[in-house]
Amino acid sequence: MQVKFMHFLDYFIGLPACFLLSAVNACLSLIIKKRNHENVKNVLFIKLFGMGSVTLSLAAVKRFIDQRPLCNVYYLTFASNKFVFNCVKNLDSVKILSLRSENLKFFIADFTAALYKIRKIKFDIVFDFEFFSRLPAIISFLSGAACRVGFFNKYTEGFYRGNFLTYKIFYNPYQHVAQAYLDMVDAIDKKNALPYNKIHDRNINDFRDLHLAFNNNKSELKNYRRETGLDKHAGLVLFNPNVSKGFIDLRCWPLEYYAEIGRLIIKNYSRVVIGLIGDKNDSERCGRLAEMIASGRLKNFAGNTSLKELCYLLDLADLLVTNDTGPGHLAALGNGHIVTLHGPETPMQFSPFTLNKSSMFLKLGCSPCGTIFNRRQTQCQDNLCMQMLAPSIVWSEIKKIIKIKNLRWK
Template identity: 30%
Template sequence: MKLQTQRWIDRWVGQALCAAVSLWARLWGNKVQALPQAPRHILVILLSEMGSVVLAGPMFAALRQRYPSATVHVLQLKKNQEVAKLLGLAKPEHLHALDDSAGLGLLSDIWRVSQTLRALPLDAVIDCELFSRISSLMSYLSGAPLRAGFTPHTQEGLYRGSFINRAIPYNPYQHITQQFLSLVDALDDAAMPRHKAAPVRALPSDTCLSVPFDADELTRYRQKMHADHPTLAGRQVVLLYAGGGLLPERAWPAAHYAQLAKGLVDAGHAVGLIGLRDDAALASQLRADVASEFCVDLTGYTKSIRELLKLFHAAQLLITNDGGPGHFASLTPIQTMVFFGPETGRLYGPLGPRARVLEAGVACSPCLSAYNHRQTFCDGDNQCLKRLQPLPVLHEALQILSQTVQSKADCSHAALSSEPVLHA
């Protein structure tokens, strides 16, 4: 189903259904109860982009720490489930999916999943969505007596019904990871439905997630990559993700990427252009502009998220538009530079010390929000990214690569210094 079709249905049909369910809940809804001390089943709804799953990592860690006996279930769109499986967010039998590729299939899945969840039964549901009303409706259809989610209060937009009985105000000034953690805090607050006394949480320093790799597995992958693309061997590898995905206004200009890639190659590094098969045309254009054997096309090279993570292990730096790759990179040792403009790194930036957010800070940025259904008014003229010039980005990238070399040299020196001295 096309994105614009989904938005139209969500705006008109979704609002009407949320209003109807709100009226039903007010007239015939059960009295809100406190969460049991040892809840049995908790559902987390995360329908949006795959990168959001990584930002929700600390929330899952908090859930398991606070409710160790609870079984955590996850509801996602079918196309986004690969990440949840890879990260082990829940056991395979506790992962539930909605297929949004066709309207009738989606309705069938909603009915099927709702019946499955109601049979558990659930003690609570956490709805992490801001934009879709289907997730709000699913939280009610799941049968969970406690429903934590975001509320706009009196702000325009974001109407998702009044049946969320553990609601926190969506805060566009606080990182989304912190807001996810507030949803966990809301489950225990008896003063609901308006959650006010949430503890002050610092932004987590990491994702609390990991994907274990065997050293031999990573070595074999690096050898395969060098065999497939010999020009990458012997040079530091910089990966560039120039695609915009579903929101092309988030993309740094292709001409800027070409100038950056040429500067990296001239400085003695290798460049790999990553992305989906749909990004192959853009990669071909960039390779033609750079005109160097050390700039290679890796679009479609990785067949899974796990392979993408292995590719990150084999490279030294990722420079990317806002999107999934920047968040997946935080699960690996690679250094990352992420462009933000239509959205802001203050709200959606990758977690961890290895990520750098690049923003121009123009007056209209950020322009995509929960209040405008992520529809920008710049009409493709994304000045917030066009004004980020290639030469300063290149300078910072070369500094990072230089520091990476120095860090490896220091580690090698320390290892040699720690070896025992043999005397004749």
């Protein structure tokens, strides 16, 4: 389904549904006593949209598991995001419930089946990680869970999601999303007044702080490196010139800028190979980029790798240069340095959850123009925030990284 159609359904069906369920909740609260969540058995996390956001939520899921290791943990997401959990170690116990979003028929069938299963499992706590989409809020109420946690900004107009959350977490646009998700997990044990997330910095700033990393088998990783010829080179630099349709188009750094950086790397470092990554939709764009760089030390993996092989590449990479998209967040599970190129969205909220990163952001007066509050919709047709991020700026940062990391590529 198209994103605009999902927004249409969310508004014209989700809005009245949230109002109706809020009325039901108000009536039930008069006759049913509030249940505690001390003896928690089953927990559900919900994050439907965005591979990057799903990846950022992993820290909160792992923290909850560490705090309550005996709980049965489930995660509801779109089917296209399921593979994220197959890439990460220490999250093997999480059971995935998925919804197909290719068309309305599949979505309705999967939604009905998932809701039936959710009711049957009888969850004690539901964490709604969506920002202001109404469907997860509706699911959290219909689950029958005693404890329902989600974002709730009382005085923010236009984002009514009902009034049936038991833990209302203030959405802070100046806080990193991964930290906001961690707040949700920690808030249920706090006795603070509203908003519940009056929580001081917990010193978790990286997936490694929670022992999260790729679960790649070392021997398989070594074999893949040999099969692809990467073992013949001292270093691997990946470019991710993602060109997915929709708002994300504006997040694309110009292709000729990638080409200029690629030629500079090839010219100055003789022991490094450049890899291009992307899905089948990126094949044509990456093919043009390969022609522009024109080097025997370039490998175009776009459209030719499985999701598991993508994880191999991200794990093997010393450096990733990427637009602000999912692979950049997934790469935070590896050991390489990530250079993310931001413009329409801010790294304050959406940078990879790792200390091994450089977030390039010019802070134009119009940036970020795509936010949670406008559902990432913008009037912009000319992304100067990305075009003005000159290759010389990025190249200067890359040289600093190579020096600091003591990468021996010459």
